[in-house]
Amino acid sequence: MSMHAAVVRSFDHPPRYEQYDAPEPSGPDETVAEVLAVGLHPRVRSGAAGRHYTSTGTLPMIPGIDGVGRLPDGGLVYFAVPDDVWGSMAEQAVVDPRRTVPLPDGADVAKIAAAMNPAMSAWVALRRRVPLQPGQSVLVLGATGNAGTMAVQVARRLGAGRVVGAGRNPERLAALAAVGADEVVALDDDREATAARLAKAAAEVDIVIDYLWGEPAAGAMMALLTARADRSRALDWIQIGAIAGPAIELPSVALRSANLRVQGCGQGSVSPRAYLAELPSLVAEIDAGAIAVSARPVPLAEVEAAWTAPEPPGQRTVLIP
Ligand SMILES: NC(=O)c1ccc[n+]([C@@H]2O[C@H](COP(=O)([O-])OP(=O)(O)OC[C@H]3O[C@@H](n4cnc5c(N)ncnc54)[C@H](OP(=O)(O)O)[C@@H]3O)[C@@H](O)[C@H]2O)c1
Numbered sequence: 509m510s511m512h513a514a515v516v517r518s519f520d521h522p523p524r525y526e527q528y529d530a531p532e533p534s535g536p537d538e539t540v541a542e543v544l545a546v547g548l549h550p551r552v553r554s555g556a557a558g559r560h561y562t563s564t565g566t567l568p569m570i571p572g573i574d575g576v577g578r579l580p581d582g583g584l585v586y587f588a589v590p591d592d593v594w595g596s597m598a599e600q601a602v603v604d605p606r607r608t609v610p611l612p613d614g615a616d617v618a619k620i621a622a623a624m625n626p627a628m629s630a631w632v633a634l635r636r637r638v639p640l641q642p643g644q645s646v647l648v649l650g651a652t653g654n655a656g657t658m659a660v661q662v663a664r665r666l667g668a669g670r671v672v673g674a675g676r677n678p679e680r681l682a683a684l685a686a687v688g689a690d691e692v693v694a695l696d697d698d699r700e701a702t703a704a705r706l707a708k709a710a711a712e713v714d715i716v717i718d719y720l721w722g723e724p725a726a727g728a729m730m731a732l733l734t735a736r737a738d739r740s741r742a743l744d745w746i747q748i749g750a751i752a753g754p755a756i757e758l759p760s761v762a763l764r765s766a767n768l769r770v771q772g773c774g775q776g777s778v779s780p781r782a783y784l785a786e787l788p789s790l791v792a793e794i795d796a797g798a799i800a801v802s803a804r805p806v807p808l809a810e811v812e813a814a815w816t817a818p819e820p821p822g823q824r825t826v827l828i829p
Pocket residue numbers: 549550551625626628629650652653654655656675676677680695719720724748749750751752773774775821
């Protein structure tokens with residue numbers, strides 16, 4: 509049996525739409541789902557380029573880490589893929605029913621496929637890594653991307669008292685007020701001015717959700733810590749993305765002179781069991797429209813062109829087999 513799939517045969521070339529062997533379950537805990545929608549997330553791009561920290565280097569591979577599909581019993585589900593080599597960008601995918609969440613019939617499949625991955629980052633961070641206490645204040649660093657914009661909504665939804673969004677895209681920054689940001693901070697190349705703005709708006713936050721890392725994160729850490737009224741009050745920094753750089757230079761004094769607690773949130777730092785436990789409530793929030801992202805559906809047959817085309821800001825490409 510064969511199917512259509514997006515297939516990566518070289519890590520330096522986008523996947524191509526090809527005929528490929530249909531997957532088969534390898535044990536009683538697996539079944540084959542008909543795939544209906546798959547998000548093209550940054551994590552999927554890095555996996556397809558062999559650059560994700562979980563990559564095994566095996567080729568050929570089908571990219572895609574999650575999606576919405578139909579099980580053989582007819583049930584509509586959100587699913588996470590158990591395998592990095594047989595991913596979800598195909599007409600069929602092997603799924604472990606224990607790693608699926610039932611969806612109501614009539615659910616917007618593109619919306620769920622677009623939103624789960626970016627929304628999950630802050631949702632799991634604020635429930636599993638640093639459980640948000642009602643009324644606490646949060647800074648989202650890199651709030652103009654899909655995940656960052658949803659982090660503003662997630663923080664609000666989970667009871668944050670004040671949410672500050674920081675990012676570099678002025679139009680997207682301006683749009684954050686409508687989704688729950690109390691204040692926004694522009695990040696630009698003038699490091700001193702950026703540090704002063706961050707200190708003014710966010711020196712007293714309890715938690716930072718950081719999608720940037722690199723120099724902007726290092727600058728923001730020092731800006732917040734030095735302006736904090738009581739440096740012994742905990743500042744929880746949750747590292748989630750590294751769009752601005754894979755490493756930072758952190759002066760030792762930042763850790764000695766303030767109560768800075770740095771940890772990350774992703775595959776490995778949170779167990780698969782804990783991720784799974786969070787999925788049903790997150791699906792419910794997205795299905796109800798409480799946490800939203802704009803999905804851009806594209807036929808899977810156009811995957812090669814979609815891969816390299818610039819994504820309109822604030823939208824997430826969703827491939828439809
Ligand atoms: N750990 C997890 O569980 C998890 C889950 C989901 C996502 N992530 C990670 O989180 C990051 C964001 O994901 P996403 O889905 O939001 O991606 P996205 O929608 O592509 O957004 C990326 C955003 O980053 C902004 N950006 C790029 N370089 C920047 C810089 N130097 N300074 C400020 N902003 C910058 C871009 O803004 P402009 O408009 O200014 O270009 C863009 O809006 C990725 O690294 C992803 O891998 C992690």
